[in-house]
Amino acid sequence: MAKRRPPIFLSENARVVLAERYLGKNALGQVIETFDALFERVADAIAEAEPKRQRARWADAFARLLLSLRFLPNSPTLMNAGHRGGQLSACFVLPVEDRLDAIFDSLKHAALIHQSGGGTGFAFSRLRAQGSPVGHFRGVASGPVSFIRVFDAATEIIKQGGTRRGANMAVLRSDHPDILSFIDAKRDGRSILNFNLSVGATDAFMGAVTRDEPLELRDPESGRISGRPPAREIFDRVCESAWACGDPGLVFLDRMNRFNPTPFLGAMESTNPCGEQPLLPYESCNLGSLDLARYWDEGTSVDWALLREDIQVAVRFLDNVIEINEFPLAECREITLSNRKIGLGVMGFADLLIHLRVPYDSEEGRAWGERLMAFVTREARRASARLAIERGAFPSLSRSMWKRLGYPALRNATVSTVAPTGSISMIAGTSSGIEPVFSGVFFRNVLSGKRLVDVHPAARRWLGEGAGLSGAGAVHALLREKLGAVWKVAAEISVEDHIGMQAVFQRHSDSAVSKTINLPEAATVEDVREAFLRAYAAGCKGITVYRDKSRETQVLESAAAVCQRC
Numbered sequence: 001m002a003k004r005r006p007p008i009f010l011s012e013n014a015r016v017v018l019a020e021r022y023l024g025k026n027a028l029g030q031v032i033e034t035f036d037a038l039f040e041r042v043a044d045a046i047a048e049a050e051p052k053r054q055r056a057r058w059a060d061a062f063a064r065l066l067l068s069l070r071f072l073p074n075s076p077t078l079m080n081a082g083h084r085g086g087q088l089s090a091c092f093v094l095p096v097e098d099r100l101d102a103i104f105d106s107l108k109h110a111a112l113i114h115q116s117g118g119g120t121g122f123a124f125s126r127l128r129a130q131g132s133p134v135g136h137f138r139g140v141a142s143g144p145v146s147f148i149r150v151f152d153a154a155t156e157i158i159k160q161g162g163t164r165r166g167a168n169m170a171v172l173r174s175d176h177p178d179i180l181s182f183i184d185a186k187r188d189g190r191s192i193l194n195f196n197l198s199v200g201a202t203d204a205f206m207g208a209v210t211r212d213e214p215l216e217l218r219d220p221e222s223g224r225i226s227g228r229p230p231a232r233e234i235f236d237r238v239c240e241s242a243w244a245c246g247d248p249g250l251v252f253l254d255r256m257n258r259f260n261p262t263p264f265l266g267a268m269e270s271t272n273p274c275g276e277q278p279l280l281p282y283e284s285c286n287l288g289s290l291d292l293a294r295y296w297d298e299g300t301s302v303d304w305a306l307l308r309e310d311i312q313v314a315v316r317f318l319d320n321v322i323e324i325n326e327f328p329l330a331e332c333r334e335i336t337l338s339n340r341k342i343g344l345g346v347m348g349f350a351d352l353l354i355h356l357r358v359p360y361d362s363e364e365g366r367a368w369g370e371r372l373m374a375f376v377t378r379e380a381r382r383a384s385a386r387l388a389i390e391r392g393a394f395p396s397l398s399r400s401m402w403k404r405l406g407y408p409a410l411r412n413a414t415v416s417t418v419a420p421t422g423s424i425s426m427i428a429g430t431s432s433g434i435e436p437v438f439s440g441v442f443f444r445n446v447l448s449g450k451r452l453v454d455v456h457p458a459a460r461r462w463l464g465e466g467a468g469l470s471g472a473g474a475v476h477a478l479l480r481e482k483l484g485a486v487w488k489v490a491a492e493i494s495v496e497d498h499i500g501m502q503a504v505f506q507r508h509s510d511s512a513v514s515k516t517i518n519l520p521e522a523a524t525v526e527d528v529r530e531a532f533l534r535a536y537a538a539g540c541k542g543i544t545v546y547r548d549k550s551r552e553t554q555v556l557e558s559a560a561a562v563c564q565r566c
Contacts, residue, residue, distance in 0.1 A: 010035065013444070013452045014427045021423065022078050038078065039066040045082035049320035058320075061313055070295070071314045072424040073288040076117035077321055087116030088286055088325045090419075091272035091343075092332060095281035096147070098126045098221055103147055107154055112328040114158045114166030121169035121279065123269035124148060125200060128221035129177035141221075143178045145185050148192060155194040167273035168195045171251055174205035174234065177217045177226040183237045186247045189552055196273055197248035198542065199238055206252070206536050209235045239528045242545050249544040250532055251275065256512070256541050261401045261413040262339055275542045276417045276514035277343055282331040285341045285414070285511075286321045288314055289421045291428045292372060293348035296355040302372070308379050311344065315383035318342040319391075319411055340394040343417030343511055344380045346372065348430035350437050354458050359485045360436045361497035366504045369434065373416070373508040380415040387411035417511035429457065434505055434515060436490045436498075440475035458487065490518035491548060495531045503538035512541040521548040 010018075015035075024033035024041075033041070040063055047059035065071050072078070074090035081088055092113050094106045110120045128134075130143025148170050155166040170192075172182040183199065186192050208215045208231035215231040218224065238248060251271060256278045260268050268278040277285050290310060297303045322340055327333035349369065350360055358364050385408050388394075393409035402410055418434055425432040426444070440459045444452040459475050462482045479487040495517060502515045517531045528545050535543035 009429070010427075011429050013454055014429060016452065017423055017426050021075065022427075024083075036067070039063055041082040042066060042073070042078060045086065045324065046077075046317055046320045049323035058316070062317055065310060065313050065317070068294070069291060069428045070310055071288060071290050071317075072421075072428060073317065073321065074286060074419070075423055077286060077288075078424075079117050081321075081324075085116065086324070086326050087113075087118060087328055088321050089118055089284040089327075089336075090287055091121070091277040091279060091285045092118050093121040093123075093268075093270045093272065093279035093281060093283055095269075096122050096124050096126060098128055103127075107151055109329055110151065110166070110168070111154060111158050114155060116328050118284070118328070119167040119169075119273040121171070121270040121272050122151070123171045123173075123200065124182075125171065125173040125176055125269060126220050129219050129226065130181070132219060132221060143181070144172055144176070145178060145181050148182075148185065148195060152192045152194050166194060169198060169271055169273045169275065170195045171198050171200045171270040173200040173253070174202055175215060175217055177219055179217070179234060180237060183234070183241050183248055186245050187241055189245055196275070196544075198251040198271070198275065198544075199248050200253045200269070201250045201536070203252075203254040205231055205234075235529075235532075239525050239532065242532075243523070243525045243528045243547055244550060246544075246546045246550050249275065249542060250535070251278075251542040252536060252540070255539070259401075259510075259541075261510075262396045262399070263401070264399045265335070265338070265396065271512065271542065274420050274514040275544060276345075276419050276512045278512055278541065279341070280335060280339075282329065282335050283339065283341065284327070284332050284336045285343050285417075286318055286325070287343040287345060287417060287419050288318050289345045289347045289419060289424060289433075290314065290376065291348040291425075291430045292346050293351035293355060293430050294428075296352055298355075300356060302352070304375070307375065311376060311379040312383045312386075314344055315342065315380050315412075315415065316387065318344060319384075319387055338394065338396045339413040340411060341414040341511075342384075342412045343419065344376060344415055345418045345421070345433070345509075346376060347421040347425045347428065347433055349434045350431040351457060354437070354483065354486055357483075357486050360488060360501070361493050362485075366500055369501055370504040370508065373418070373505045377416040377508045377510065381407075381410065384411045384415050385409065414510035416509050418505050418509055418513040418515070420514040420516075426454075431456075434501060434513070435518075436488065436493050436501075438490050438518075440479055440487075440489070458483070491520040493518070495519070495527055495534065499531060499534040499538055499540070499543075502535070502540055502543075506538075506540050515544070517543065517545040519545060519547040521550075523547050 019031050023031045026032050043059045043063035047055045050058045076090050077088040080086040094109055096106050113120050124144035127144040128141045132141040134141050214228040216225050217227045219226050256268050266280050271278045295302045295307045353360055388409040388411040394413050421432045440456050442454050444454055498517045502513050506513045531545050
């Protein structure tokens with residue numbers, strides 16, 4: 001076996017995250033695993049899907065790729081691969097049917113998924129409206145929001161794999177009679193903290209908003225129309241709440257389902273917690289991301305040959321994850337194996353643009369985004385086609401969208417997505433997902449209340465190792481002086497440019513794109529409205545906005561802003 005490459009530089013924050021969440025511990029909670037051993041464990045476990053005579057070769061290939069930090073899989077794979085009960089997928093969607101026993105079955109299933117490290121998405125749109133009669137019991141229904149609160153309370157108790165709290169997505173259709181109470185459910189800043197909320201915006205709703213027409217609200221249990229409020233009143237309420245607290249976002253349901261690769265198996269009603277992975281009921285997906293910044297050729301381009309080679313290995317890795325995964329539910333195993341969805345994405349995009357000296361909010365920046373994501377998806381699909389020849393196509397292919405479009409056999413119904421990469425981008429020491437740089441120096445409020453100081457690599461590269469908290473207020477100005485328009489942080493990017501970048505990545509993603517439209521504290525409700533309407537017009541499948549300081553605590557805080565408050 002070839003000698004495996006030693007790991008490259010790890011930041012102090014990466015070491016903290018690894019020790020807290022990923023490295024193996026003994027019964028006393030003491031870390032007993034090294035960084036190298038972590039990736040050796042994961043690589044060896046994922047190679048178990050290979051024929052015995054090829055396992056050593058692929059274990060070595062996987063370990064080399066992981067140790068280079070050019071590719072990292074989603075957190076459950078890093079945490080659980082090679083351990084007993086290895087549930088390796090990050091994303092699940094569970095159905096919530098309009099029966100009390102079914103509702104609590106879904107809650108039980110969510111608890112099992114959270115315990116194993118996964119996150120869950122739910123559509124509560126099938127539940128009858130608050131006040132509706134409940135059969136022969138002569139009672140009345142409490143409505144979807146009351147059950148979301150129950151699910152939230154259960155999530156608060158159960159930690160994912162003992163290392164992080166469960167994350168959830170709740171979707172409610174825009175035409176549900178309880179839509180207004182859903183929109184306002186998190187306005188107080190204290191409720192439903194373990195859920196992201198998204199309104200399931202239909203084409204009919206968005207059209208009615210544009211034309212200033214009424215929207216029919218229809219009870220899902222009886223089918224009766226319960227009201228015809230102006231669609232703009234509902235939309236305005238969404239914009240006001242999103243401005244106030246960051247929730248809800250929008251999921252464009254009809255658009256999402258136009259790209260459903262296996263519509264004969266059902267409609268997609270919800271996504272995973274961060275919105276990038278629309279899934280069928282009980283379906284799961286495992287993700288992985290390539291650090292684009294590590295493919296910079298130290299000139300004005302990208303090492304496309306290396307990127308192509310790594311995509312081939314990464315697709316095989318993610319397909320192997322499906323094969324060895326220990327699914328928490330039989331239903332999840334059945335539909336996941338039927339479609340074999342994987343989500344290869346990217347991180348480090350903003351850092352790559354800085355290397356290339358290209359402004360994020362420019363036509364050239366968007367052109368790079370489109371070129372890169374098109375390349376990733378095209379090469380990933382070619383790798384999936386090669387795997388189909390070697391291993392067989394995904395079982396649902398014959399009735400799928402891909403068959404209708406005349407594609408060759410594919411191993412996976414989807415191959416690409418754009419995830420937020422919060423923890424794994426910290427390990428890789430790179431910018432998250434396709435987000436612009438957040439700040440030169442900032443705080444991450446993570447890991448059970450710990451606050452980590454993060455200095456962007458560009459600050460160290462251009463200002464030296466001394467660039468840190470003591471000079472937080474000056475770092476931004478110094479970087480702007482050295483890099484000009486190339487250095488621009490998220491709050492300085494216009495709504496139009498945020499949406500424009502999301503849209504070019506969406507055009508080449510099989511699934512969806514997780515991106516936060518970061519707005520400054522001074523942003524208005526009208527700015528939120530513009531973002532939502534632009535996202536729909538640009539072809540996005542969903543959108544999340546976040547206005548700075550709209551919540552009492554937030555994951556990322558500019559160090560300069562914090563110091564000003566001190």
